[in-house]
Amino acid sequence: MATHAKLDTETLPVTIEDVRAAHARIADAIVRTPTFISRTLSTLTGATVYLKFENLQFTAAYKERGALNTLLQLGPNAMGVIAASAGNHAQGVAYHASRLGIPATIVMPTTTPTVKVMQTESHGANVVLFGQTFDAAYAHARELEAERGYTFVHPFDDARVIAGQGTVAIEMLADVPALDTLIVPIGGGGLISGVSTVARATSAERGGAPIEVVGVQAELFPSMYNRIHGTDMPCAGDTLAEGIAVKEPGTITSGIVRALVDDIVLVSERSLESAVSLLLQIEKTVVEGAGAAGLAALLQHPERFRGRTVGIILCGGNIDTRLLANVLLRDLARSGRLARLRIVLRDQPGALYGVARIFEQERVNILELAHQRIFTNLPAKGLSLDVECETRDLAHLERLKAALRTEGYEVSAVELG
Known part of the structure; x- marks a missing residue:
């Protein structure tokens, strides 16, 4: 996508010097968040995965960087x-x-x-x-x-903001010089514009192979992808990654992305949910949907990054606790550890006991029961029983279903979307 060989970086509105100056300007007032390797995610994806924990900033997001860099450059007469x-x-x-x-x-x-x-x-x-x-x-x-x-502080389409966001990459590449790929969420484009500015300059200074910069957008909001590729996919829907749900990317940022970013990939809602859940389970860290977009790209497109040394920015951790609970429960359901089974019974004494006995034999915990006698197409003497249950994994769930069918029960799983 980018044409680095022909690129004159002097014509771009943000330079590596701007980003380095921003880092010196803000360094004493922001958290220098750590960059750690994730051995489990590396094994899972086939890449060597490093995570930059920007969710540990005071406000739990990288946005502080660009905001502070802008505020520190206000004139003395600012109202x-x-x-x-x-x-x-x-x-x-x-x-x-x-x-x-x-x-x-x-x-x-x-x-x-x-x-x-x-x-x-x-x-x-x-x-x-x-x-x-x-x-x-x-x-x-x-x-x-x-x-x-007043002075307007734009969320992304401002050179001062872009330079501030680029300080994330200054720290990542100082901590892990071996990084050859950076996966960066894109909303309006401020973060990836700053990161790609640093990546390109660092590659040139080291005289080695270019550091690849890959952007990530939710499939529901492919606004920058549309702008760069000339496509017209709709930007709408209730995405988990609301932090990057931008309908119109910036003008400044679009120019930088076009010049410096190597690729943009799209990720599904299911991949975003899996990424949020995995980061909590494996890294014990809470990340919002937009913050998990980089890992979602790695999960959904493993062949694209296999064998690479990848840096992922966990750019924010502000997720509603109820939404987080829903994401985690849905992930348990997809992994087979939570399930809802619909079982057809005869409406007679002892019917529930017969089913419960099989659950006990298979060591499956019953969480919730719901009978349905009226709103069903079963005969009048029949009923359906919905059983929400907890199993060890998908194989355990399949053994339970097989045991129920062996005893003559008609059983089906209530599938999750």
């Missing part, structure tokens, strides 16, 4: 800053503006969950709720910018 965001950008701007004594206003859609509003307010920002969509909130923020003389 305050304003941003439009319902997510991690809001937290980053609010936290560092408060720390620096800069008045901050954050415009959020009226549909923003109360917990996110409260978190932003807790950092000292003035929250304005306006409109039902991000686009409406963004437009209102630009109006307030003009009316009140």
